[in-house]
Amino acid sequence: MQVNERKPLIVAFCCNWCSYAGADLAGNNRLSYPADVKIIKVPCSCRVNPMFILRAFQRGADGVILCGCHPGDCHYTSGNYYTRRRMALLFSMLDYLGIEKERTRVEWVSAAEGAKFAATMNDFAQTVAALGENKRLEDLRCKK
Amino acid sequence: MQRIGVFVCWCGSNIAGTVDVQAVSEALKNEPGVVFSANYQYMCSQAGQNMIIEAVKEHNLTGIVVCSCSPRMHEATFRKTAAAAGLNPYMVEIANIREQCSWVHKDMLTGTEKAIILGKAAVAKVNLNTPLVAGETPVTKRALVIGGGIAGIQTALDIAEAGFPVDIVETKPTIGGKMAQLDKTFPTLDCAACILTPKMVDVAQNENIRIFSYSEVTEVKGFVGNFDVTVKKKARYVNEDICTGCGACVEKCPMKKVPNEFNLNMDNRSAIYIPFAQAVPKVATIDPNHCNMLKNGRCGVCSKVCAAGAIDYKQKDEYIQEKYGAIVVATGFNPISMDKFDEYAYNQSKDVITSLEFERLTNAAGPTAGKLLRPSDLKHPHTIVFVQCVGSRCAACAEKGKEYCSKICCMYTAKHAMLTRDKYPDTEVYVFYIDVRTPGKSFDEFYRRAVEEYGVHYIKGMVGKVFPEGDKLKVQASDLLNNKQLHIDADLVVLAAAIEPDKSARPLATMLTASMDTNDFFTEAHPKLRPVESPTAGVFLSGTCQGPKDIPETVSQASAAAAKVISLLVKDKLKGNPCVASSDELMCNGCSSCERVCPYGAITYEDKEFRMPDRTVAIRRVAKVNPAVCQGCGCCTVVCPSGAMDLRGFANRQIIAEVDAICK
Numbered sequence: 001m002q003v004n005e006r007k008p009l010i011v012a013f014c015c016n017w018c019s020y021a022g023a024d025l026a027g028n029n030r031l032s033y034p035a036d037v038k039i040i041k042v043p044c045s046c047r048v049n050p051m052f053i054l055r056a057f058q059r060g061a062d063g064v065i066l067c068g069c070h071p072g073d074c075h076y077t078s079g080n081y082y083t084r085r086r087m088a089l090l091f092s093m094l095d096y097l098g099i100e101k102e103r104t105r106v107e108w109v110s111a112a113e114g115a116k117f118a119a120t121m122n123d124f125a126q127t128v129a130a131l132g133e134n135k136r137l138e139d140l141r142c143k144k
Numbered sequence: 145m146q147r148i149g150v151f152v153c154w155c156g157s158n159i160a161g162t163v164d165v166q167a168v169s170e171a172l173k174n175e176p177g178v179v180f181s182a183n184y185q186y187m188c189s190q191a192g193q194n195m196i197i198e199a200v201k202e203h204n205l206t207g208i209v210v211c212s213c214s215p216r217m218h219e220a221t222f223r224k225t226a227a228a229a230g231l232n233p234y235m236v237e238i239a240n241i242r243e244q245c246s247w248v249h250k251d252m253l254t255g256t257e258k259a260i261i262l263g264k265a266a267v268a269k270v271n272l273n274t275p276l277v278a279g280e281t282p283v284t285k286r287a288l289v290i291g292g293g294i295a296g297i298q299t300a301l302d303i304a305e306a307g308f309p310v311d312i313v314e315t316k317p318t319i320g321g322k323m324a325q326l327d328k329t330f331p332t333l334d335c336a337a338c339i340l341t342p343k344m345v346d347v348a349q350n351e352n353i354r355i356f357s358y359s360e361v362t363e364v365k366g367f368v369g370n371f372d373v374t375v376k377k378k379a380r381y382v383n384e385d386i387c388t389g390c391g392a393c394v395e396k397c398p399m400k401k402v403p404n405e406f407n408l409n410m411d412n413r414s415a416i417y418i419p420f421a422q423a424v425p426k427v428a429t430i431d432p433n434h435c436n437m438l439k440n441g442r443c444g445v446c447s448k449v450c451a452a453g454a455i456d457y458k459q460k461d462e463y464i465q466e467k468y469g470a471i472v473v474a475t476g477f478n479p480i481s482m483d484k485f486d487e488y489a490y491n492q493s494k495d496v497i498t499s500l501e502f503e504r505l506t507n508a509a510g511p512t513a514g515k516l517l518r519p520s521d522l523k524h525p526h527t528i529v530f531v532q533c534v535g536s537r538c539a540a541c542a543e544k545g546k547e548y549c550s551k552i553c554c555m556y557t558a559k560h561a562m563l564t565r566d567k568y569p570d571t572e573v574y575v576f577y578i579d580v581r582t583p584g585k586s587f588d589e590f591y592r593r594a595v596e597e598y599g600v601h602y603i604k605g606m607v608g609k610v611f612p613e614g615d616k617l618k619v620q621a622s623d624l625l626n627n628k629q630l631h632i633d634a635d636l637v638v639l640a641a642a643i644e645p646d647k648s649a650r651p652l653a654t655m656l657t658a659s660m661d662t663n664d665f666f667t668e669a670h671p672k673l674r675p676v677e678s679p680t681a682g683v684f685l686s687g688t689c690q691g692p693k694d695i696p697e698t699v700s701q702a703s704a705a706a707a708k709v710i711s712l713l714v715k716d717k718l719k720g721n722p723c724v725a726s727s728d729e730l731m732c733n734g735c736s737s738c739e740r741v742c743p744y745g746a747i748t749y750e751d752k753e754f755r756m757p758d759r760t761v762a763i764r765r766v767a768k769v770n771p772a773v774c775q776g777c778g779c780c781t782v783v784c785p786s787g788a789m790d791l792r793g794f795a796n797r798q799i800i801a802e803v804d805a806i807c808k
Contacts, residue, residue: 009806027248038262038806039240040806061803
């Protein structure tokens with residue numbers, strides 16, 4: 001099997017209250033996941049503007065994952081419901097544009113689910129690595 | 145252009161073990177805006193903080209990046225350091241290179257690479273940071289306690305003791321709650337009324353406490369420090385201020401066949417009633433569902449006998465509006481319904497009762513004046529079977545019971561068994577249990593006394609079926625330790641019903657925007673470190689609304705909640721969160737998309753005059769965010785079609801800069 005030398009680049013948006021704390025818990029428990037995952041903290045998953053995700057793909061990200069509180073547990077009552085609907089729409093549009101559905105994901109990770117965070121990131125990184133480089137939306141002018 | 149200082153923490157070997165901190169601080173030196181970069185063993189230590197303060201002064205820094213542990217750990221620390229150095233605290237960003245880097249990656253090379261990228265993202269963000277000032281809001285120095293059981297009573301007394309006015313809202317005509325119904329309390333066996341009723345009197349006499357009995361909260365608006373609450377005072381058809389509680393009306397009321405809920409419907413009361421002799425406030429209440437005068441206008445006896453003239457058949461529900469700085473939820477619990485537990489024949493036989501009913505049967509003020517008589521024929525029971533965990537720890541039967549342990553049943557059952565054997569030594573007492581759980585001060589000793597001194601038969605096993613036959617109750621059970629089937633002819637069966645949060649809790653949680661778990665218990669802000677605060681600022685939890693508790697635990701949690709309320713109310717002003725949304729009124733087109741998604745109602749609209757390029761003045765409708773109400777989720781920023789709405793501290797430009805830095 002051919003081993004891809006290039007490391008995938010994954011941007012993870014984590015909400016401050018659940019998923020970022022979940023990622024911290026994964027760290028506390030020393031549950032490893034690939035270093036390809038880079039986390040950006042947002043107050044709520046609903047803060048993630050589709051623009052940020054498009055920007056990440058434009059700049060050469062190979063996968064983008066959004067993590068928020070479980071439905072019903074949003075710190076801001078209803079933010080993650082907006083995320084769920086918005087991202088369903090955005091991801092299907094991205095799929096149409098050639099960014100495979102596997103490269104984008106929304107996952108609910110609570111502050112108590114360090115193990116789930118690590119497992120999710122392992123699985124997502126593996127999936128994205130298997131798909132190879134995102135060439136479809138990458139803007140080569142940004143690579144100067 | 146910012147002048148940024150980067151400080152890389154070793155965290156002993158926690159970070160330095162898998163991240164080359166020297167390489168990180170070298171690499172970040174060349175980032176745009178960075179004028180100073182250093183690393184140190186413990187950045188959060190006094191020496192580390194001093195290093196930051198000195199660097200700020202020496203290099204005229206305008207922004208700080210600390211590459212260290214999670215911001216959840218030390219963001220507040222470094223913000224204070226920045227403030228001490230004369231910087232705006234919000235000019236600090238943390239790159240989390242411990243929890244999200246050194247602790248999860250084993251390899252030095254990948255760890256260092258990732259740490260550099262995370263540092264670059266933080267630098268890119270700080271470059272776009274702006275100084276933020278938290279708004280201040282005044283604090284209304286008054287607390288609301290919802291629920292007047294022992295939890296609410298203790299919380300209210302403690303807050304009042306500190307000098308702040310407190311209102312208690314209680315749905316029943318009297319405060320006292322479940323504890324008022326109990327006979328004796330484990331493990332010391334003091335009588336519940338003897339320790340509770342003096343506290344109830346204290347509440348009534350405390351000039352800082354107002355009691356809204358027979359009332360409920362119908363609307364909550366506002367936020368920490370400034371809640372606007374509407375309380376509905378239900379019509380009790382008796383003027384509370386005039387009624388002396390003499391009881392003449394109760395005695396003369398011809399309608400005497402109303403089930404008495406205070407005695408769990410085991411006897412009757414009149415249509416006008418005072419729940420029990422020590423009720424606070426000691427005021428009569430007319431039950432409109434049973435009063436002949438209110439139903440068809442034929443009676444009026446109570447108004448004739450009332451010397452004070454307190455009866456008012458035309459009384460209406462009254463709505464009271466009040467402002468509060470803090471709200472304490474103390475809505476308590478109820479035993480679950482036994483309707484679904486057919487196997488115990490609760491609905492077939494009057495002699496199958498719940499433990500709370502047993503409590504009333506043995507209470508001197510109860511329906512049998514404290515004599516243990518079985519409800520069906522008022523004869524003394526000679527064989528009593530107690531069944532524990534009825535509906536508790538019932539993962540397999542989640543549709544009728546609860547998965548959790550109700551915590552108090554083991555102890556009160558031991559108490560019931562012991563008291564029965566003590567008063568009536570001729571009675572055989574059997575207790576069927578799954579496990580006996582006695583964690584608590586003097587609890588296990590108490591249970592052992594029941595077994596060893598009082599000879600209660602504790603049998604490990606479940607009761608499979610109870611059915612009435614003649615005047616006996618046939619109990620079929622298994623004895624797991626002896627591997628035997630047992631058949632007991634019992635006179636009385638007592639079910640230790642699981643407890644569940646009061647039904648009023650869920651609608652209340654919605655009003656308060658406080659969160660609940662799947663069992664409708666209120667969730668705490670942190671299960672270990674903030675156990676009496678709800679995640680919603682200004683809302684505190686007291687007693688069993690948060691989880692099953694016995695009386696000592698409830699009281700200690702109630703006092704803890706009071707302490708939290710007091711430390712909130714002593715503040716004259718509250719600092720808000722400055723990371724709130726703000727709308728650029730030049731770009732806003734007043735479409736109200738943002739208003740629709742805001743969960744807090746923080747966005748309003750106002751008409752604003754704009755000078756147009758042709759020197760005319762136009763009036764446009766623009767969005768306006770109330771920074772005291774906005775919690776900073778940022779939902780509005782995404783729906784804004786014109787891009788006018790942005791979130792301070794997490795601005796579009798800042799997040800995009802982070803994305804760019806990571807994807808470089």
